[in-house]
Ligand SMILES: NC(=O)NCCC(=O)O
């Protein structure tokens with residue numbers, strides 16, 4: 001059994017880096033705070049006797065040797081970057097649960113047959129740089145290193161420069177080593193486990209997702225002297241399309257999701273009719289055809305609005321990953337381990353994207369969900385119970401031991 | 407007759423301060439660039455033999471003595487602050503046309519009976535600090551000095567600190583001297599004069615205006631894992647209200663105007679459902695009862711949305727001025743002067759607010775409009791023809807001379 005207190009204390013210590021007044025964490029990818037978070041995890045890894053390797057996209061691999069180091073490692077992990085108003089658990093739990101597994105094995109002097117690794121993936125959140133789930137995307141070949149390096153944040157800073165600036169531009173070629181199996185522990189970030197009274201979610205798969213930047217171009221003019229009939233108001237047109245994003249997702253219930261999270265208005269002055277509005281669109285669906293239908297519906301609405309208003313509307317796809325089913329063998333192992341440990345488990349689908357989505361294409365992959373209060377995540381009030389976090393970590397310990405010893 | 411080339415050259419020289427790549431000007435109130443603009447106008451005023459006084463809200467009065475300096479001055483002017491994507495003429499024309507009148511009188515050695523003054527009013531645009539038309543508002547008592555001083559920009563900088571920082575926190579009590587009459591020359595900023603083929607608009611009055619900040623509060627949560635049915639998406643609710651702002655103005659055609667110019671989304675991350683959206687509402691109408699009806703309709707829609715969605719919606723009024731009719735005597739003088747000078751004139755209503763609105767409550771006031779291309783203003787492509795600008799300035803010269811010699 002893992003040490004619940006040690007796991008919790010580590011989570012709370014990491015959460016101090018970038019702590020917000022409302023109890024959350026703001027530690028966006030490749031900021032100085034991200035560096036501090038990485039440094040702390042590296043220190044803990046060294047203290048636990050793990051070797052540390054950083055690859056060219058800044059993913060960090062914390063390795064514990066096995067009896068036979070020629071075997072591909074059994075890997076676990078997640079990410080430690082957060083949203084601007086993020087919580088203490090999203091991602092961080094997966095990395096520190098992995099570290100706690102290593103510490104527990106150390107405590108008992110257990111050496112597995114295959115080596116074990118804990119990984120942190122770079123820029124999972126995708127809020128500062130797109131695409132989302134970047135480190136695992138590059139590792140598995142879904143995203144090229146060139147594309148990732150060229151990503152810029154809102155201020156125009158390039159990802160590769162930020163990676164180098166914080167000292168985490170490693171030398172190892174991403175994806176150079178095979179993975180025996182991958183398990184990721186994570187808070188659910190949704191309401192299902194709590195509502196169903198279950199402790200463990202054996203994740204069967206993840207919704208596919210497509211992200212767009214939409215730009216509506218009208219013409220700036222005076223809010224007082226321009227008659228209503230001759231306006232080319234980019235915001236009035238954009239807001240119709242924003243509503244269509246949600247309406248479209250409602251039509252595709254229960255699996256469809258549609259969100260406009262980011263909006264920029266130019267010139268953003270009270271008495272100027274907006275000349276340009278740029279906003280993000282996040283669409284998700286349980287199957288790729290469903291997601292493609294949603295995209296078609298948004299495009300159709302955009303075309304209709306262009307025709308009726310004469311304003312230009314552009315949609316640029318900036319990130320995408322298909323719906324992904326996880327390995328039945330891994331899902332089954334998680335369910336069995338939960339039963340053995342007497343935790344009530346259920347199969348569950350993830351609405352959130354995870355690095356496991358990418359890894360699932362190159363290795364048997366499973367995810368272990370634990371409940372979070374009110375299903376709330378990407379919010380500073382995100383909370384999970386120490387006992388639930390410990391339960392997920394015990395399941396992780398058991399499945400990793402099982403896969404590493406076969 | 408005034409010197410068309412000198413007026414144009416002065417406009418172009420002032421427009422170099424804060425010039426934008428697209429041919430416009432970005433010289434927002436109380437920035438370093440505003441200071442440079444003020445410094446240039448002061449230099450020109452001194453060269454023209456005018457005395458310069460700055461009051462406690464940073465309004466500048468450039469005075470030319472009359473034969474009887476005990477008479478209240480005949481005043482003209484406007485503002486030199488601009489929108490973030492502003493043009494070369496809005497406001498600047500009114501100040502430099504006033505200066506050109508002074509220069510022309512100097513050229514001919516004419517001394518008027520009453521003294522003359524050119525004024526620049528502080529922060530007319532209202533884009534950096536509210537309320538709009540602040541300097542004239544303080545001068546005429548519509549806005550208290552305390553309220554104006556406490557205004558903050560988007561970064562939290564206080565107006566009084568910025569005023570002092572740029573060296574234009576003067577000593578004179580605002581409004582300490584009476585005004586004999588006030589004339590403001592301005593580009594129309596709307597399409598009417600151009601469409602009607604007229605050179606001069608004799609402005610009969612200005613639409614009233616009310617500005618609000620609207621804040622919708624929902625709850626941030628994850629864009630992937632939060633089911634559509636349990637979202638509290640502040641942007642989806644805000645966008646309905648944004649559309650109502652325009653719809654309401656259309657219902658109050660032709661005089662009603664409704665604009666959402668400024669939007670801020672929190673936390674503004676692609677995969678976070680917005681927890682809070684703050685946006686501006688600018689409503690205008692030709693009569694105050696009509697404007698009040700528009701406000702009631704927006705409030706009713708907000709209340710309906712609060713009831714149906716459960717999200718909190720707050721409306722805070724941040725700026726307001728009533729519809730204002732100008733002095734028939736001044737309007738008549740402008741029409742007569744246009745006729746004398748053989749310019750085709752017409753009566754016109756201003757949709758844009760002007761410092762003249764405030765001044766009209768304390769002195770006989772009139773405004774002289776000249777056409778601008780396509781009726782476009784608050785846009786970097788704003789343009790007016792040198793001949794039209796000269797025409798307006800000649801009318802200004804004539805009416806000021808008439809009023810100053812009576
Ligand atoms: N798990 C998680 O929060 N991932 C962020 C990527 C996304 O699903 O939007």
Ligand SMILES: NC(=O)NCCC(=O)O
Nearest residue numbers: 224271530531538758759
């Ligand atoms: N004339 C002018 O552009 N004034 C700005 C104030 C407003 O009408 O919004």
